Amino acid sequence: MRVLKEFVGKAIFLDTNLSEPAGQACASCHDPKHGFKGNGDPLVAVVGGAVAGRAGNRNPPSAAYAFGSPEPGYQVIDDEQVYVGGQFWDGRAASLADQAKAPFLNPVEMNNPDRAAVVRKVCGSNYGLLFKLAYGFRLCGGSSAVPDAYDAIADAIAVFERSTEMNSFSSRYDRYLAGKLELTEKELAGLQLFEGKAKCAGCHPSGRRSPFTDFTYDNLGIPKNLIHEATKAAPVDYGLGALLGPQENGRFKVSTLRNIAISPPYGHNGYFQTLKELVHFYNTRDVESEKWPAPEVEDNVNRDELGHLGLTNDEEDAIVSFLEALTDQKPFFNPFIE
Incomplete structure (x- = not known):
């Protein structure tokens, strides 16, 4: 059944x-x-x-x-x-x-x-x-x-x-953990950074059959998206704060990183168009010379785990390479059109 x-x-x-x-x-x-x-x-x-002409704001x-x-x-x-x-x-x-x-x-x-x-x-x-x-x-x-x-x-x-078709755990990373392939040198460097210096695994824990999210909520300090008309015209989005109160303002659910390389844009308001841009933001959000716009919601911005990570450009690229290794390889079959 x-x-x-x-x-x-x-x-x-x-x-x-x-x-x-x-x-x-x-x-x-x-x-x-x-x-x-x-x-x-x-x-x-x-x-x-x-x-x-109708659209939400997320x-x-x-x-x-x-x-x-x-x-x-x-x-x-x-x-x-x-x-x-x-x-x-x-x-x-x-x-x-x-x-x-x-x-x-x-x-x-x-x-x-x-x-x-x-x-x-x-x-x-x-x-x-x-x-x-x-x-x-x-x-x-x-x-x-x-x-x-x-x-x-x-x-x-x-x-x-909940099915294995939607959650196939069939990425290069999963095959690496199963001993079925070796990640590239760049992917392995990215994994090491992901679990260490870049602090990604604090909210996106890695490992066998991990969804790469801890299902908590965070304010990453993402600016308001002024490019898309729906997000530009929308009122300030307080996320969890609108549901629970101002003590949670600006916090949004930590998203899975599986298949992230094939699912742009990124962030709750789609502010980031590429993975490189997203990783660079995590790395440099609080670096004054980068001139990132102010967060849409200033309350509760996470300044402990991102913002000034000190990653080099090559290290950012290595993290992107590892994230690309999280793309599922199992094809999806649509019986209604194929």
Whole structure:
């Protein structure tokens, strides 16, 4: 049954008929060819919604490697109360299934008028019979079944998002850990810097089957994105602070680094167009001669683990090389178009 639910979840994830008007799928903002994050265009900080001219104000996070995020809440880490877990950049959804319910009804995303519209489309789709076999024929039986059917749709997406197809752990780095290949000299130098001088592993722990995130929240001091119209026009984005209060202002969820090389742009607002630019920012944000713009939110900026790392240009390039080794190699098969 899990395999069937996984297939149904994949079908829903790829279905462009589930928006209003039709044309946008979950995969439109989480393209499998780009690590299930964005559409791969470094100039597109915010992917537009089903209705032309509508867009949110954040860069899509990765749907892959999110399955390990715990339910959101405070935990004691190194004698400090730290907020951990949840989904979205601000952790407002408690689980993968909760997250999956939101875009369908969001007017700047898939723009469906209500849950019944989504259920009707899924039940009438070319995989509708499989949905009924996986979750029960009664779920497509009328208005009284809509709440349960909508929950089932979200569950199917969550099953797919936990699958090995979305989280294949098939990068060069994984094969290196398994003893199946040797990383290049440059990649190994980058790994050593990643785990040492550059302090990356403090929030993006490395290792076998690591998602390369600790699911905590941080304010990296990213400037406001003034290039993309949606982010330029948006009010100040306080991230977790808007959810929990000013003590968390400016903090956003630490993202996975898996597949980062194929999923530009970077940062919650898509400020960085290349990996080199991102790594250089981590290294030099607080170096006055670099003249980086001020953070969009000055509160809670992390000045202990980034900003003035003292990395050379070659060391930055080595880190980028290692990050490129985190790209999954297993191909994604779309049965609906291939």
